[in-house]
Amino acid sequence: MTQSRTHNCNELRMANVGETVTLAGWYENMRKVSKNLGFLILRDFYGTTQVVVETEEMMQQLAGINTESVLNVTGLVRERSSKNANLATGDIEVVPTEIKILGKCRYAELPFEINHSKEADEATRLKYRYLDLRNPEVKSKIVLRSKIVAELRQRMIDHDFLEITTPILTCSSPEGARDYLVPARNHPGKFYALPQAPQQFKQILMTSGFDRYFQIAPCFRDEDARADRSPGEFYQLDMEMSFASQEDVFAVVEDVIPAVFAKYGIYKEASKAPFKRISYTDSMEMYGSDKPDLRIDLTLTNATDLLKDCGFEPFKTDRVEAIVVTGFNASRKVVDKICDDTFVTSGEKAYWFKMDENGELVGGIAKFLQEKKDEVIKTLGLNKGDFVGLTAGKRGNALKGAGTLRKLLGAAAEGHMKKNCYEFCWIVDFPMYEIGEESGKLEFCHNPFSMPQGGMEALKNQDPLDILAYQYDLVCNGVELSSGAVRNHDPEIMVEAFRLVGLDEEAVKSKFPAMYNAFCYGAPPHAGIAPGVDRMIMLIAGEESIREIIPFPMNKMAQDVMMGAPSTVDEQQLRDVHIKIDIPENK
Secondary structure (H helix, E strand, O other): OOOOOOOOOOOOOOOOOOOOEEEEEEEEEEEEEEEEEEEEEOOOOOOEEEEOOOOOOOOEEHOOOOOOOOOEEEEEEEEOOOOOOOOOOEEEEEEEEEEEEOOOOOOOOOOOHHHHHOOEEEEEHHHHHHOOOHHHHHHHHHHHHHHHHHHHHHHHHHOOOOOOOOOOOOOOOOOOOOOOOOOOOOOOOOOEEEOOOHHHHHHHEEEEEEEEEEEEEEEEEEEOOEEOOOOEEEEEEEEEEEEOOOHHHHHHHHHHHHHHHHOOOOOEOOOOOOOOEEHHHHHHHOOOOOOOOOOOOOOOEEEHHHHOOOOOOOHHOOOEEEEEEEOOOOOHHHHHHHHHHHHHOOOOOEEEEOOOOOEEEEEEOHHHOOHHHHHHHHHHHOOOOOOOEEEEEEEHHHHHHHHHHHHHHHHHHOOEEEOOOEEEEEEEEOEEEOOOOOOOOOOEEEOOOOEEEEEEHHHHHHHHOEEEOOEEEEEEEOOEEEEEEOOOHHHHHHHHHOOOOOOOOHHHEEEOHHHHHHHHOOOEEEEOOOOEHHHHHHHHHHHOOHHHHHHOOOOOOOOOOOOOEEEOHHHHHHHHOOOOOOOOOOO
């Protein structure tokens, strides 16, 4: 060891008995037995060691020291009379001859008990993150993150990918989210943007003749927080391959990702290659989502024709979706909560009924179904004891609600969810275009840089809403890990693709000048993907919140409460970058 210690606090064993050692770490706690006997626990990054104080003088010395102070302990290793089998160092203890204070904790009371920091409210944990990270349980997730990133990096190198870092200061680009802008001091009135993704740079690398690129890429998007999305910044395993098809990308990902999940995950079972491929349309129709949780065996049934004329007013609409659940005998309280949660999550109401042991339709909306009871039972394939959950509305709304209801029912119903595994799938064949909800005009559905299936001929001759793209999402346990695509590397096809959404060639040149010009010098076909590192680690660690696996996360309002960011700056700093603040007063 180096500096002021000979061993760490997880290193000493019976073989060290009789040795004089020096340890350094945090004073975790002290169990005082008498004025001349106490049991001190010393903790460092690696673990803990018991230090037995046996003199009144040393007990008095420690009496004035607050817990969480950093101590240097020199003493003799001896065998413990009362061993602790749950502790790596539980067979020994250290009897100190000297204790020094290396770093004094000046506060007698801590904002929370270190080993129970996860029980504190999130705001306090984030403000005192340096204390929170001392908790071995919290620290272990950051250690796990480091191991996973190293494993991902090595596996990519083993596949002959070259790690290349791309710029952080770049130009603003329409990527689908708000940019973080940085004023340019030497160019008054102009701004850099932090990259939402290295999309254009990695495609330009392919055009530059690099065959396989990757990086653990930082990305910056001014988005609101979610449980599976950190505001501000995140990291992704960004990769791109020249002369590659969709299947080439799939082959690399299917070799790299599941092995990491199986090695480090809380579940030791992960999907084997090839992953299931599901078209976007089929996924929406079967699961009500483009990120289905395949651990759940429930599927949707289009019950529109069956139920639209049953007399129940909400079913007189475009779409009615049904989910049949066998063996679900939940109480009315549980069913009502599932319906309430469906509405809170999706904004769509859920309805229900069930078939009792006498073969009758009962509960929920059953009274509207009595006249067509036999048809309902036959069409939905019902058996005694079956439960049916339903949603209704416009097609997209009904499917969205049913997708949420399916997940809630799958988690609540016995035997319908395989919980201890990682189930991967590919969602493929996304629509190239859609009609924007706000604009009412034709817009790109997923990624404007994707190659349309059918190329120029499809763009020229097909209804834009019928054109599919070589776009794909990687999904695991109902969480979207990544989006990717075969890229549109042909300038002529690119111009035509953008023309359909109202942007002419000059607009394409002005918005994407570097990439467009690079493609005009001969670009290879290429494809890529970028699985989210934070989301992968969240799933691997079994955490519900992404903030648990990020060393210094922001809160839900994109604030770093530990550092006090964002913060105000002084007038001179603003003048240097030619910025004037004009915030209207609240009235």
